Amino acid sequence: MTPLSLLKEVRSPLGAAIALQTLAAVAGVLLFVALADLAEQLPHGAAAIWPPLVLGAIAVLAATLLTSAATTLSHLADTRLQLRLRQRLADRIGRLPLGWFATQGAGRVAKVVRDDVHGLHHLVAHTLLDVTAVVVTPLAALGFLIAADPWLALVSVLPLVVGVALFARSLAGSAAQFTEYGTAQREINAGVVEFVNGIAVVKTYGGGQRAHRRFADATAVFHDFFRAWAGRTTTITTSAFLAVSAPAVLVVVLGVGIWLVDSQISSPADLLTAALLAPPMAAPLAAIGTWMQQLRAGVSAAESVTALLAEPELPQPQAPRIPDGSVVRLENVAFSYDGETEVLRGIDLELRPGTVTALVGPSGAGKSTVALLVARFHDVTRGRITLGGVDVRELSTETLFQHIGFVFQDAMLLRMSVADNIRLGRPSATDAQVHAAARAARVHDRIVEDPRGYDAIVGVDVDFSGGERQRIAIARAVLADTPVLVLDEATAFADPESEELIQDALSELARGRTLLVVAHRLRTIVDADQIVVLSEGQIVHKGRHGDLLAEPGRYARMWQAQEGSHT
Template identity: 50%
Template sequence: MSDRAALMELMAPIRARVVTASALQLVYAVSALVPFVCVAELARALLAPGPVDRARVWGIAAVAVGGLLVRFLAFGAAGAIMHFADADLQLHLRRRMAAHLARVPLGWFTDRNSGQVKKAVQDDVREMHHLVAHALLDLLAAVVTPLAALAYLLTVDWRLTLLVLAPIPLFAVAFAIMMRGFGEQMKRWGEANERINAAVVEFVRGIAVIKTFGQTQRSYRRFAEAVDDFADFFGAWVRPMLRLSGLSMALISPPTMLLVVLAGGTFFVSQGWLAAPDVLPFALVGVGLTAPFLTLDMGSMRLRRAAESAGKVAALLATPALPEPEEPAAPDGHRVEFRGAGFSYDGQTRVLREIDLVMEPGTVTALAGPSGSGKSTLAKLLPRFHDVTEGAVVIGGQDVRAIGSAELYRHVGFVFQDVQLLRASLTANIALGRPDASAGEIERAAAAAQIHERIMALPRGYDSVIGEDAHLSGGEAQRVSIARALLADAPILVLDEATAFADPESESAIQDALSTLVAGRTLLVIAHRLQTIAGADQILVLGDGTIAERGRHADLLAAGGAYARQWAAYARAGERAWTHDEEIVR
């Protein structure tokens, strides 16, 4: 969908008000010219040979006053209607985007950073303000006012009118040259802004860890590089246009137009082609003939940016939502099966293929294998972050696509390394999966997750708000997410090893919390440290998107395959780390 088509679709809720405001703007555009025409006609009436026609003079004055009143009323009404319409449209679009984002697959968010989502929902919607509240009205005025002025001047003298119009084609040529490649440049502009947004969000979110490890300068460098890249791109784009822009502006500036009118008018009067009073309409109206072009030129970049933003908002709203069944099925039990499951992100390259797997209730299944082998992708198919492109994922005899999201997440929970907490109270964060949970249930879940005492030490306890008076470490945030999973009490759990990057103190507390969480549940674990899965009921070793080996820890070691080699490498790395730590202690 083109940006223009996207804009028309997005503006559908306010279309009636746009039409009303446009009609008022047309009235304004014509009435704005009336006082100038009246002054010119008044001068011609007063300077005409013979006695002054008083009735005509007072009639012209009355028309001028009426034109001023109509102008102010039409302009104010049109502007008010469009600004209120813009506010309603922004509210409508943000609500629509929030509702739509709640329906897209969770995997969609893993492919996009917070800066990109924030830019679409906040910045791109706000960028449309100029387009809706100002640009459409300015465009109407820029077209109608010159046409009305041109029609009037042609009735005075068509020859001087053509002379006054002479600078406009030169301006049009210069403007066309400046606009070459504008669409591609605006695309690069948007991408550069997205990189800056992403760098800012990542820097702010990770500031505690960054400062702890003394990497402030290194992390800031990424933001600085994004800003420098933007400055270099913008300078290379704009610098060549500055001289041409200055020349084009000079061609249609009021002083230039006045010079053309006076020079041409003097010549025409000297030749007897025009009476001296007839030059005055050109001096009053002709000078302002090109003013709307100046407005359009100065607002053209904002206009293009707004149109591009509309395209991005429309693209986000066009993101396919996760299909929901018309009649959701209920699983019978918690047996999990992957039946010939395959998956591709782009519809061509298969990331996973022919995955056959059974997870009996209450058992632990671990996924091992090198980075990029498909462990995380396979694990995220169970909570339906993505839908399989081949085969099926089945819970309790029902395909997860037939269960429906609300029911599915009562059966499947997940705890990942990348913890996401809302800017809300600790109570709201823990009760996210069960909003109706009592205060006692929330506190018991927090205690089981080893985070209750830390919460009680906060200024307002469970009412403390994340990011305001609750600033948690990574390990503490992880325990809040575990408390959330405990309260949700889903019988099936997907666990991306939550202690992989925790400090020793946090790791101990998280392990205790996880021991409580996984008890009695069907567990699918993504393994980063092989010793944590040695007791799993079955271990799947992935390679090239398929199951290369499966079995228990001892059986896989005895087989001497990929798992045995990975375990040997892991054991050697652990021995070196232990020796290094021993040397430090000495």
């Protein structure tokens, strides 16, 4: 799919709009022809001026109505395209692997869905019509002039030819220059963000000069680049604008045209027609820079939209299977994020129903990656993961998430009622079931503190702390009632009071379920049925807390390090 192939969505209305704009441009040129004829007929009395006068009025009316109709159609096409693209993007995003969002970030999705789709507005609603007018107006004017006087047509086109040549020269290599321009702008933006995000540290510890050095250096680079670029192109660009300006065009046409009239090669009436048509024939070229920039911006936005639409979906099975039970097995699992470097190798693990398995290890050992693979946020590179004896790749997404739930470190609540946030786990749940889940998650009392209670809109009527959001997310998981649950260090960012409530809620949630826990605080998993120690993407130890503590190894060292920090 090419970027401009997105416009196939609105090919018919856009084609009609361009056709109407073409007729409007011809009508606009016809107005100047009527004015020239009117000037020629003035000495012949009132009866002679009526035909060109009526023709001019019709031309004005036609140009106005046709332009309005073309603009209306292009804007309707733009609205339809934005709706259709956002629907397609929403559909594509909904079928991407969940792990894709962790690597790409929400920023890219927001930029494409909001900014880049909107960025197509000028391309679809305005620029294509403007370019049509730029092309058709000179051609129509030239056609009328050739029919009237070929010599004057040749003279009239000379400023346009000179302007085109000068603009082409000034734009030579502009693609690379615009790329460098965009890179410089991004560096400035990155420098500003870095400085602003770190302002608290800068004010506390000083070093302001060092902290904003990236911004200052980026600004200096941009200044030097832009000054050099402007220095190379300003003179030639200014000359191009002068060549197609109305005074310059009139000087050329009248200067040469008067000589042609004196030589009886051309008539005064034809010279008047040339004087009226030559300026509008060359004038559109003066805006070529703006239109080219709009075209470039529109194509760039289209490329971003196309790239997101082309992201590979999570493969779905042709004949989905149903798991027999809820035993989870990882069999010789290996995984690579980039297709080259494996971050997990040879992972063999079994999660039995009603047991707690804890994943521990240093940062970067692969704990969270294992958890993500179990929930099929990514597909394994080698080996397989089964649920109830069935490869998770053979399960439909709906079936998979009916059996496996996930509670993240940073709980996300949507801008909807508190009750609906909890119901995400089971949309058909009754109010009584929602309230019961909230009580189990130790968050019911906090919810009813607000005057609107469960009907309060998150982010509008009520705001929750990190620990409170986490407990609402746990209530969601309680309501979903999946037999397998993955917890990615659910208490990592909680304060001591919230941590105690969250631990109580997790204890309630864990009852009777198969739990896979990513743990950083070893104290929280001493009662786990199975502790798996990971290092550099491999399992190095496996067992219960007491057994692992009794033998020398990484787990014992981690325990001593954490316990020593508490004394």
